[in-house]
Amino acid sequence: MTDEPLLEMRNVTQRFGGLCALSDASFAVRAGHAHGIIGPNGAGKTTAFNVITGIYAPTQGDIVFRGQSIAGQRPSHIARNGIGRTFQNIRLFRNLSVLDNVRIARDARSAYLWPSALLQLPSARRAEKENIRVCSELLTQFGLGDVMHEQAGGLPYGSQRRLEIVRAMALQPTLLLLDEPAAGMNSAETLKLVEFLRWVKDHFSVTMLLIEHHMQLVMSLCDRITVLDFGATIAEGTPEEVRSNSKVIDAYLGKETDHE
Amino acid sequence: MRFLQIPPPRGALVALVCFALSACFAIEKFNIVDDYVRFILITLGINIILCASLNLVNGWMGEFSVGHAGFMALGAYLSAIVSAKWLVGTNPQWMFPLAVVAGGLLAAVVGLLLGMLSFKTRGDYLAIVTLAFLMIVKSGIENISYVGGPRGFLGIGNETTLLWTAVWVFLTLWVIRNLVYSRYGRGIIAVREDEIAAGAMGVDTRKAKLTAFVVSSFFGGVAGALFAHQLQFINPGSFDIVKSTEILVMVYLGGIGSLGGSVLGATVFTILVQVLQPLGTWRMVILPLVLVLLMLFRPRGIMGLREFAWFVPRREFPKKEEEK
Numbered sequence: 001m002t003d004e005p006l007l008e009m010r011n012v013t014q015r016f017g018g019l020c021a022l023s024d025a026s027f028a029v030r031a032g033h034a035h036g037i038i039g040p041n042g043a044g045k046t047t048a049f050n051v052i053t054g055i056y057a058p059t060q061g062d063i064v065f066r067g068q069s070i071a072g073q074r075p076s077h078i079a080r081n082g083i084g085r086t087f088q089n090i091r092l093f094r095n096l097s098v099l100d101n102v103r104i105a106r107d108a109r110s111a112y113l114w115p116s117a118l119l120q121l122p123s124a125r126r127a128e129k130e131n132i133r134v135c136s137e138l139l140t141q142f143g144l145g146d147v148m149h150e151q152a153g154g155l156p157y158g159s160q161r162r163l164e165i166v167r168a169m170a171l172q173p174t175l176l177l178l179d180e181p182a183a184g185m186n187s188a189e190t191l192k193l194v195e196f197l198r199w200v201k202d203h204f205s206v207t208m209l210l211i212e213h214h215m216q217l218v219m220s221l222c223d224r225i226t227v228l229d230f231g232a233t234i235a236e237g238t239p240e241e242v243r244s245n246s247k248v249i250d251a252y253l254g255k256e257t258d259h260e
Numbered sequence: 261m262r263f264l265q266i267p268p269p270r271g272a273l274v275a276l277v278c279f280a281l282s283a284c285f286a287i288e289k290f291n292i293v294d295d296y297v298r299f300i301l302i303t304l305g306i307n308i309i310l311c312a313s314l315n316l317v318n319g320w321m322g323e324f325s326v327g328h329a330g331f332m333a334l335g336a337y338l339s340a341i342v343s344a345k346w347l348v349g350t351n352p353q354w355m356f357p358l359a360v361v362a363g364g365l366l367a368a369v370v371g372l373l374l375g376m377l378s379f380k381t382r383g384d385y386l387a388i389v390t391l392a393f394l395m396i397v398k399s400g401i402e403n404i405s406y407v408g409g410p411r412g413f414l415g416i417g418n419e420t421t422l423l424w425t426a427v428w429v430f431l432t433l434w435v436i437r438n439l440v441y442s443r444y445g446r447g448i449i450a451v452r453e454d455e456i457a458a459g460a461m462g463v464d465t466r467k468a469k470l471t472a473f474v475v476s477s478f479f480g481g482v483a484g485a486l487f488a489h490q491l492q493f494i495n496p497g498s499f500d501i502v503k504s505t506e507i508l509v510m511v512y513l514g515g516i517g518s519l520g521g522s523v524l525g526a527t528v529f530t531i532l533v534q535v536l537q538p539l540g541t542w543r544m545v546i547l548p549l550v551l552v553l554l555m556l557f558r559p560r561g562i563m564g565l566r567e568f569a570w571f572v573p574r575r576e577f578p579k580k581e582e583e584k
Contacts (some may be wrong), residue, residue, distance in 0.1 A: 053460055074466075075459030085460050093453035095565055104450045107443035108462030114471065117442035118435050124442060129575055131443075149578050171462055 004067060006031040006207050007052070007083075007175055012061035012071075014047055014231075021047040023231040024061070029175070029224075034201055034208040036222035038215075038242075040252050044231040045211045046088055049177050052209075053085050054078040066174070080108045084168030085177035088211075090160050094153030098144060098163060101152050102135040105170035135170060142166045157184060162196075169204060176200075178210040182217050190214055194221050215253070219243070227252060267569045267577050277430050284426040298422060302490050304530045305425035306483050309432045311510040311529075312522035313479035318508070319516030320440055321472045322452030326504045327374070327390030328480050330397040333499035334370055335363030335481025336488035337407055340416045343489065356419040360428070360485040367481025368474050375473035379466060394504060401496045412495025413488075420490040428486060432479050433519055433571070439475060440519075441573050448472045449517070502544065509547055512554045512561050519571040521563030 005028035014022040022044045029035045037045050051058050052065075057072035064070070070078050079085075084105070093101050110127040117124050139145050144163060147155060152163060161181065168176055181197065182190045194217055201208055212218045218225060218239070225242045227235040229251040235242055242248055249255060287293055293301070314328045342359040343352075378389035402410045439445045447468035450458035459465050488494045506529070514525020536543050554561065569577075 055456060055459070074464065075456075076462050076464040079460055079462035087457065087460075091454045091457035093450055093457065095453060096449065100446065100449075104446045104458070104463065105461040107446055110443055112443070114444055117444050118438050118475075120438045124438075125575075128442070132575060167461060 005029055005064075006066060007209070008064040009048065009052070010062040010064065012048070012051060012058045012063060014044070014051055014056060015059045021231055022051065022058070025228060025231060025233050026061075027226040027233055027236055029207060029209050031174075031207050032205070033223040034197070034210065034221050036218040036225040037209065037211045037228060038213070038218055038225060038252060039228035039234075043228040045228055046179060047231075048228070049085060049179055049209075049211065052078075052177065053083060076108075079171055079173075082172075082174035083177065084171040084173035084175070086161075086164040086168055086179055086181065088179040088183065090164055092152045092160055092163060092167070094151070096152055097149050098139065098152050098155065099132070099135055099148045101163060101167050102139060102170045103131055105167045106131050106135050106138075108171055138166060138170055142169075158189065165200065169200070169206070173206060175207045175209060178208060178212075180211055180213065182212055182214045185214075187216070190217050193217065197221055265569050267572070267574060273570060281423065281426055281430075284422045288422050299490075300530065300534060301422055302420055302425045302486070304527060305422075305429045306486050306490070307507075307510060307526035307530050308429050308523055309479055309483040309486070310507045311514060311526040312432055312436050312519060313476045313483070314507050315511050315514075315516060315518070315522045316436060316439070316448070316472050316476040318511050319518065319521075320445065320452065321448045321469060322516075323469070324384075324387045325390045325473075325476075326387055326501065326508065327393045328476075328507045329499040329501070329503035330390070330394040331367040331371060331477045331480030332484030332487065332503065333397050333401060333494075333496070334367045335360075335484030336494050336499070337363075337401060337413065337484075338366045338481075339363035339485030340413050340488045340494060341407065343419065344413075344416050352417065352419050356417075356424065356489065359419075359489075360424075360482055363485035363488075364478045364481040367484070368478035371477025371480075372470060372474050374477075375470045379469050391501070394499075394501060398496045398500060408495070410496060412493055412497075414493055416488050416492045416494070418489065418492050420486045425486055428482055432482070433523075436475070436479075437519055437571055437573070439471075440517075441576060444468065444471050452517075505548055505551065509551045509554070512551060512559070515561030515563030515566065517565045518561075518563040518567050520568030521561055521566070524563060525561065 007029040009025055009027050011024050011026050012022050013024055025044065025048060037048065039045055050056050052063055054073050054075040062069050062071050065081065065083065070081065093104065110131055112124045112127045136145065136148060139148050142162060144159065144166060147159065155163065182193050185193060197208065198221065200206065222239060225237065225239055226233055227242060227248045234251060235245045235248045310328065314325065317323055317325045339359040339362060342362050343355060347355045374393055378386050401407060407413045447458065447463040448471065450461065450463050451465050451468050455465055510525040510529045513528060515521025533543065536546060
């Protein structure tokens with residue numbers, strides 16, 4: 001593994017009017033790692049994701065991905081560059097079929113141009129067929145092959161969460177951002193999710209950056225953890241280091257007096 | 261309605277189009293129908309083009325444009341200038357298509373500029389921007405004496421035949437079908453469904469919106485050109501907010517995001533207008549009322565977000581039904 005991190009947040013500050021959602025936050029994600037971001041509500045975790053994926057341009061600071069600055073680039077550009085993501089509140093294309101949801105992400109990898117599209121030239125047809133084949137296979141791999149032609153908005157909650165991950169993976173990302181993948185899941189489901197995410201990480205050799213409140217998941221899955229509080233990085237290290245860090249205990253984890 | 265969900269047999273679509281075109285040719289050649297029916301059929305064709313093209317912006321993309329009559333006006337006036345002023349006396353066989361394409365291209369270029377301006381603002385403002393555009397076009401033309409100003413443009417040749425109309429209808433439907441089932445079209449649909457997610461999945465949302473807007477404007481201009489050479493007289497008053505409202509009624513009646521719905525909406529509307537003819541000016545009351553009622557009770561229209569199987573490319577159907 002090289003010393004150069006895959007993604008680096010360099011002193012990023014994000015202000016919304018008077019509110020400072022991120023203040024001088026820095027952390028680095030190494031290739032091949034599963035990297036967790038934890039912290040209390042309003043600590044700026046999701047804002048960090050939105051800055052990385054280009055929804056906001058940072059007020060100050062820089063974001064470096066694969067050695068190049070991506071701060072302030074358009075979301076589509078960053079996505080094509082290799083950063084896929086899911087959302088805290090599921091954001092599927094609800095009225096479209098499961099397959100079409102995945103196809104839209106995969107379209108970033110087909111290259112035919114608009115004259116070809118408007119006139120249905122062979123290059124467009126071939127690319128479309130190939131797209132359908134690849135996306136069907138991907139869905140089957142993720143266990144959603146049977147519901148491929150159903151409407152995405154009609155799927156059960158768990159499948160919708162899973163579909164969001166498949167859709168992000170169709171971009172063939174180097175880095176996958178997961179915003180609270182275990183939200184709304186019980187312990188048994190969370191345990192299964194850990195297995196699933198491990199499989200995704202190894203099988204597609206993708207680096208993961210995830211926001212999660214489920215400590216069990218974070219501690220068992222992540223190689224490194226960054227703790228945010230009031231928009232600033234207050235700790236970074238391995239799960240063991242973070243667990244025993246007094247600042248983190250005060251700000252987020254709390255003393256272990258009663259269970260959970 | 262079940263049979264409408266079954267994909268057509270191979271070649272049936274081509275056969276249908278060929279049949280329809282030869283039928284149109286025969287009708288022209290042998291005067292099979294009277295002038296009134298012919299006029300209604302051409303109007304129907306123009307309405308289908310208007311409805312399907314506006315649907316691209318209001319249905320597939322999910323924005324709200326009220327400026328379609330403005331693009332129609334641009335197409336109508338430029339094509340009229342080309343055919344009645346610049347290329348007078350040339351063979352209409354190739355002069356007319358040229359005039360129509362010129363009208364469409366002008367509308368497309370203006371659509372591109374308007375799109376670039378308006379998409380800097382948030383989505384809801386498109387209605388206001390297009391309304392302003394419509395007024396600018398109308399009062400602009402009223403002040404150009406070269407095209408007759410408010411009195412209108414006289415002496416346009418009667419070039420819009422049934423056959424030409426049919427050719428443009430099929431071309432419009434084919435191109436829009438190709439677009440919405442391509443990666444560009446899925447980008448447009450993704451913008452409607454969730455613009456933030458679309459961006460995060462690699463859809464260049466600005467480009468997707470401009471594509472929809474430009475293609476929509478082009479066919480709006482084409483429809484205007486056909487309209488001008490059907491009536492042989494156009495004036496700025498023909499392209500006001502009432503005209504735009506009529507197209508909106510067609511779109512929301514037939515169904516948003518649906519080609520079958522566009523054809524259905526245009527057909528029902530065209531018939532409705534003829535049936536309501538005796539009511540005179542009261543039509544102006546009834547048609548907007550239809551729009552209000554539709555928005556309240558069936559905001560997606562009859563075929564909203566659904567499609568007749570004949571408008572869907574074969575590759576979109578599930579594999580197993582093909583049986584090797």
